[in-house]
Amino acid sequence: MTTTINHFINGKSVPGTSGRTAEAFNPATGEVDAIVPLASKSEVETAIVAAAAAFPAWSTTPAAKRAQVLFKFRELLIANLDEVAELISRQHGKTLPDARGEATRGLEVVEFACGIPHALKGEMSEQVAGKVDTYSTRQALGVVAGITPFNFPAMVPMWMFPMALAVGNTFILKPSERSPAATVRLVELMHEAGAPEGVLNLVNGDKEAVDALLGDERVKAISFVGSTAVGKYIYETGCANGKRVQALCGAKNHAIVMPDADMGMTVNALMGAAYGSAGERCMAISVAVVVGKETGDELIKQMAPKVQSLKVAPYTDEEAEMGPVVTFEAKERIEGYIQSGIDEGATAVVDGRGLTLQGYENGYFTGGTLFDNVTEDMKIYKEEIFGPVLSVVRTDTYEEALRLVNEHEYGNGTAIFTRDGDTARDFNNRVQAGMVGINVPIPVPVAYHSFGGWKNSLFGDHHIHGMEGVRFYTKLKTTTARWPSGVKDGAEFHFKSGADH
Numbered sequence: 001m002t003t004t005i006n007h008f009i010n011g012k013s014v015p016g017t018s019g020r021t022a023e024a025f026n027p028a029t030g031e032v033d034a035i036v037p038l039a040s041k042s043e044v045e046t047a048i049v050a051a052a053a054a055f056p057a058w059s060t061t062p063a064a065k066r067a068q069v070l071f072k073f074r075e076l077l078i079a080n081l082d083e084v085a086e087l088i089s090r091q092h093g094k095t096l097p098d099a100r101g102e103a104t105r106g107l108e109v110v111e112f113a114c115g116i117p118h119a120l121k122g123e124m125s126e127q128v129a130g131k132v133d134t135y136s137t138r139q140a141l142g143v144v145a146g147i148t149p150f151n152f153p154a155m156v157p158m159w160m161f162p163m164a165l166a167v168g169n170t171f172i173l174k175p176s177e178r179s180p181a182a183t184v185r186l187v188e189l190m191h192e193a194g195a196p197e198g199v200l201n202l203v204n205g206d207k208e209a210v211d212a213l214l215g216d217e218r219v220k221a222i223s224f225v226g227s228t229a230v231g232k233y234i235y236e237t238g239c240a241n242g243k244r245v246q247a248l249c250g251a252k253n254h255a256i257v258m259p260d261a262d263m264g265m266t267v268n269a270l271m272g273a274a275y276g277s278a279g280e281r282c283m284a285i286s287v288a289v290v291v292g293k294e295t296g297d298e299l300i301k302q303m304a305p306k307v308q309s310l311k312v313a314p315y316t317d318e319e320a321e322m323g324p325v326v327t328f329e330a331k332e333r334i335e336g337y338i339q340s341g342i343d344e345g346a347t348a349v350v351d352g353r354g355l356t357l358q359g360y361e362n363g364y365f366t367g368g369t370l371f372d373n374v375t376e377d378m379k380i381y382k383e384e385i386f387g388p389v390l391s392v393v394r395t396d397t398y399e400e401a402l403r404l405v406n407e408h409e410y411g412n413g414t415a416i417f418t419r420d421g422d423t424a425r426d427f428n429n430r431v432q433a434g435m436v437g438i439n440v441p442i443p444v445p446v447a448y449h450s451f452g453g454w455k456n457s458l459f460g461d462h463h464i465h466g467m468e469g470v471r472f473y474t475k476l477k478t479t480t481a482r483w484p485s486g487v488k489d490g491a492e493f494h495f496k497s498g499a500d501h
Contacts, residue, residue, distance in 0.1 A: 006037065006204075007201075007204055008200075011191055018040035020037070022178075024179060024181070025178075026090055027323070033091055033181075036204045039203040040208065043203060051199070051218075054170045058165075058196060058199050063168075070110055072192075077189060078107070081104070085100045088153055088182045090315070091178065091180075092151060093325065093364070096315050102152055105447075109447040122137040123136050132482040133481050136476055136479070138167065138476055138477070143219050144169045144222070146160035146171065146173050147174045147222065147226065148173065148183065149176055150178040150179045151179075151326070154182045157186055159451070164223075174202075174203055175204065215241060217241070221243055221246075224245070224247040224248065225248045226249065232247070235459035245460050246462050248457070250384045251282045251453065252381075252382075253433075254288075254289050254405045255273070257289065257290045258295070262419065262439075263299065267299065269439075269440075270288055275310060278323060286384070286385060286391060287393060287404075288392045289405070303370060304350055307368040310322055330386070331365075340379045346375075347373045352367030352368050373394065374392060398423065402427065402430060405432065409456045410455055411432050411453050411456075412453030413436070413442065413443055414431055414433040414437070415437035424438045435451070452464055452468070
């Protein structure tokens, strides 16, 4: 049955009034799962007004008390984890174990945010001058916003709003209109946990809602995860309007496979990293750079049968290893890239096109695709496909492989598979990427470290969650204090260093 997914503003579910809507689909069946109202500028302003009104009380609430709300949210999330996972899978298509894993990774950030009293501790220096002390504190920015992608409708929002709320901001969340059901449920759970009215708001929408957030001076900061083209627009527009912006964008993640790699482990790692979640991850490995002919031959020999036998099925199938892609348009785009690879001379070892499942003929399924003999001038190498396609590039030397990673326009994540510590250390020191895996295919940091790429994979100075998240959502205040008992008579007209006092 098709439902309508409302906005959530000032503690209440609010129907849309703009008259514009979008459809969220079940990718396994191709059927409409929900009608999503698209917010007008005035509806976004209503959410901003609610968040601005809630900020003074929330920002002055003791950090430990804000943490208590997050602790309760954590309990509710654990209790409702299966429901949240089902909502993720129903509108994104990923398998249920993958959806549970997504929600759990978001939960880890919530747990980090529960420790916010410790993370907000400032620094103090006594006696920087005669009877003068200096100390620093971090204070909330005000109303902040998050714009989140379709592929992680639970995890990415939880990278944002728990951190922002923990330090004292109020928040407006704009989820992807393709998969908002799980995100709305998180907001409901946060209010069940005791978040006051207006502290966390959600507006569904498209570019009109995004532009309303970017243009309103009451919104002090914006977090974004999504495509590079949109992220660059949000970064440039937000900064031009005086906002703090972090935009985590596209990727083309390489894994270097050295001749001494444990091939069985490497193949299994690449299978999960390339085809898990149908490749719809900004941290997916989409390029395997093999060093040496024998290395490449063995990798292809072991991977090809595994890719051919991938269990592609709807999320309701407990044995599913990979589900559909998110929309019919995504399926067409991915299969267009596959044709492009063939046309440009790559070897399609496994061609995933043409997959149909009985009873799910209208679903957006495509099988795993494996290319060999891919070169750096090919479209499938240069551009982010965001689908279950792995390209194998052959090189003769480690230096040539490293050059490929470093010269690509994206630098989100990368990995190397080797038994040699010297090679791994050199790779870690010299590679131009924000996140590095050594025999780890998807090096997403744990919640108390921070996530973010380099080059065109990130616009802005701050990575997300961990202590970088605390810094992004706060502003630093440094205070220098001296009390009257230590003040001498007479004015001082020249600038002094601490040693002069």
